[in-house]
Amino acid sequence: MDVVVDAFNAFSELLTSIVFFAPTVGGVKVPLIVVWLVVAGSFFTVWLGFMNLRGFKHAIDLVKGKYSDPDDAGEVTHFQALATAVSGTVGLGNIAGVAVAISLGGPGATLWMILAGFVGMSTKMAECTLGVKFRREHADGTVSGGPMFYLRDALALNGRGKLGKFLAACFAVCMIGGSLGGGNMFQSNQATAQIIEVTGGQDGALGGLAWLIGVIFAVLVGAVIIGGIKSIAKVTEKIVPFMAAVYVSACLIVIFSNFSSIPSAAGDIFTGAFTGPGIVGGAVGALLVGFQRAAFSNEAGLGSAAVAHSAVKTKEPATEGFVALLEPFIDTIVICTMTALTIVITGAWRDPDAPDIGGVKLTSRAFESVLPWFPVVLAIAVVMFAFSTMISWSYYGMKATAYLFGESKKTEVIFKVIFVIFTVIGSAAALGPVIDFSDSMIFLMGVFNIIGLYFLAKVIRTTISSYYARIQSGEIKEFADR
Amino acid sequence: MATVLIGVDKSEASTRAVEFALERATAEDLQLVVAHVINWSPFSFNTNVENEERPARRKAEIAAADEQVIAPMVALVEAAGRKASSQIRHGHPSETLIDIAEEVGASHIVVGRTGDSGLREAIFGSVVMKLVHVSPLPVTVVP
Secondary structure: OHHHHHHHHHHHHHHHHHHOOOOEEOOEEOOHHHHHHHHHHHHHHHHOOOHHHHOHHHHHHHHHOOOOOHHHOOOOOHHHHHHHHHHHHOOHHHHHHHHHHHHHHOOOHHHHHHHHHHHHHHHHHHHHHHHHHOOEEOOOOOEEOOHHHHHHHHHHHOOOHHHHHHHHHHHHHHHHHHHHHHHHHHHHHHHHHHHHHHOOHHHOOOOOOHHHHHHHHHHHHHHHHOOOOHHHHHHHHHHHHHHHHHHHHHHHHHHHHOHHHHHHHHHHHHHHHHOOOOOOOHHHHHHHHHHHHHHHHHOOOOOHHHHHHOOOOOOOHHHHHHHHOHHHHHHHHHHHHHHHHHHHHOOHHHOOOHHHHOHHHHHHHHHHOOOOOHHHHHHHHHHHHHHHHHHHHHHHHHHHHHHHHOOOHHHHHHHHHHHHHHHHHHHHOOHHHHHHHHHHHHHHHHHHHHHHHHHOHHHHHHHHHHHHHHHHOOOOOOHHHO | OOEEEEEOOOOHHHHHHHHHHHHHHHHHOOEEEEEEEEEOOOOOOOOHHHHHHHHHHHHHHHHHHHHHHHHHHHHHHHHOOOOEEEEEEEEOHHHHHHHHHHHOOOOEEEEEOOOOOOHHHHHHOOHHHHHHHHOOOOEEEEO
16 A cells, blocks of 8 residues: 555656646745636636626526426426536535635635635636537437537537647546546545544544545445445435535534624735735735635636536526536635635634644634534534545546546446545545645646637637527516516 | 316326226216326436436436326226326426416316325325315315
8 A cells, every 4th residue: 555655646746746837926936727727717707798797696597497498397407407516516625625725825815715716607607608518418318518528529610620639638637637636535535534533533543544434435435436326325415415504504603603703804804815914925825825725616617517517408508607607606605705704713723733734624623612512513524525526526537538438338437446446545645645636637627628718718708698698688588477 | 178187196096086087077078187297306416427317317207107107097098988188297296286287277186195105205294285285276185
């Protein structure tokens, strides 16, 4: 096992140095990949005419089913597509990632995180519109889509077939890596750390047994994705939304029980965002770390969501674009902000050891100050979130594998077995290299996906604006009014 | 000609409901519509795999309902020398039955007292109870 872990650590280091190349500007390291994602979000926000704001109400109406054709009852609804996508994104990024952001970037990172979530809504809208527009409907009635299809097929229509194929293939390779890394190893790593922590730490009952927890995870994941045991997946899918509700409620309890600290916390967030006193890199450091963690949490621009959203039943691809903009809103603007407020308001981020403990432990400590029993609930939530994220990402990885190597039972099973092995490695490896590897692969997806989005910007805008014009003119009506 | 909607599933009570409605239909020359609702919610939480397979599964569910639920009931009606049209739909059972009743212009709904969902129904209350509570049309419950 040690040989595998060492080899992995070395590979991870190399990859990270390439992906997170960060020239120093004015004394601050600026990771270009983060700039890349935020620039894309800002571009599409302006390019689509702030549709993330203007189309928000319409997005809610679509999710409520106001525009769903009753004849399509029994198909995948907008709500279901959104819920599936959200359960893949809401996870450790919202709990651990935010804590890392605040501990490194100070409270000011919160504001930049929210802003990154806001522009991320536009990127998500763009990629999910394309995801549905260029999805594949197979002979047996199943549907699947994602960046590999729109990169290849939409760019071919644009006369850029070769570029499209190249981008699609690179994207698919990275999605496999991201699936094994951030979607799998990072999840099992952090979930394992949580389980060990609540059972008494390294000296507790499960101390030193990380590999065993990894094996248990692997068995459960394998039961769902290889064994096809739907009941486990079903239970997870039902518990995750419930845990998310419990989590947000607990955040609100902590925030309101520190009611008197709200003004000063808000002050810390605003001044920190622009001055960043005492933080490495000052305000720019806060901005970068905030942007980075928001991007990792909501996955906007990375292309993963386009896979999840593609299954929806709709005649208008733009509808799923509108629905998808709610995803960064729920993930980042609501849930990440809740975590950030909890950490800032309880003052947990001021603890001298905060940057060292980082991750879930810091969030857990913030909750503990008000709800002493909550770390156990948090640990359960982390494990459930991690598990559902793993199931979602195993699907993304499987779709990418099928794209590269053809759809066959054999490739599917080989990928799934590799996935399960990586679940165990994730539990056993140290956090640093795991986080680096997962960040690298996942962010690389964003490189290829966004190049494609720029080339397809016109198609995206035409699809969305022509649809929205028909909504506004009343040509497309709510079903109750027809 | 007045129309009667018969809500059916695989249960024996459904067969009795059809027989009951058939008797009335023959005596009073009523039109019959046999409907089956596949329990489904637009707000459920699914995995990616379930979503991907959904269109195919929906087709299979409708085909199964047609073969196993609707066909035997329609055969029963036809054996008595009458005709019945049929409806299969996904949705909330009692609400969807009412929707169908309104669409086909039914003046009356007939259902069997116990469905085929057994334990689930015993815990969460039956479709029939909800139907009786909310239906804007007269409902006959056949034991």
